[in-house]
Amino acid sequence: xxxxxxxxxxxxxxxxGIQFADGACLVTDLDTGSVSVTNDxxxxxxxxxxxxxxxxxxxxxxxxxxxxxxxxxxxxxxGFAPIDAETxxxxxxxxxx
Numbered sequence: 001x002x003x004x005x006x007x008x009x010x011x012x013x014x015x016x017g018i019q020f021a022d023g024a025c026l027v028t029d030l031d032t033g034s035v036s037v038t039n040d041x042x043x044x045x046x047x048x049x050x051x052x053x054x055x056x057x058x059x060x061x062x063x064x065x066x067x068x069x070x071x072x073x074x075x076x077x078x079g080f081a082p083i084d085a086e087t088x089x090x091x092x093x094x095x096x097x
Contacts, residue, residue, distance in 0.1 A: 009047050014040035016060075018052070021091055025052055027060040027070075036063045038080075045070055045077035059083060065096030 013035035017028040025048055029037040037044060037060055048058055049072065058070040067088065069081045083093070 031063040
């Protein structure tokens with residue numbers, strides 16, 4: 001049995017909730033007063049990819065209730081991107097601000 005090689009992961013500083021839908025990882029910032037998911041993106045993305053699989057998309061709701069996408073190259077965070085109307089409808093995402 002092959003062992004899975006663990007990447008060097010930094011400890012997460014944010015508090016988040018997670019759901020999975022149609023090949024995507026949906027992350028919600030729990031806004032507990034700790035570091036936000038947005039500000040911990042370079043740590044949380046590699047962790048999510050390692051822990052939950054290499055999902056095509058990581059979509060997240062920030063602490064203000066807005067949905068965006070955390071882009072990645074399969075290993076690391078590469079930037080943020082807005083989500084379009086089709087994505088909002090597909091995952092039934094509604095901003096809460």
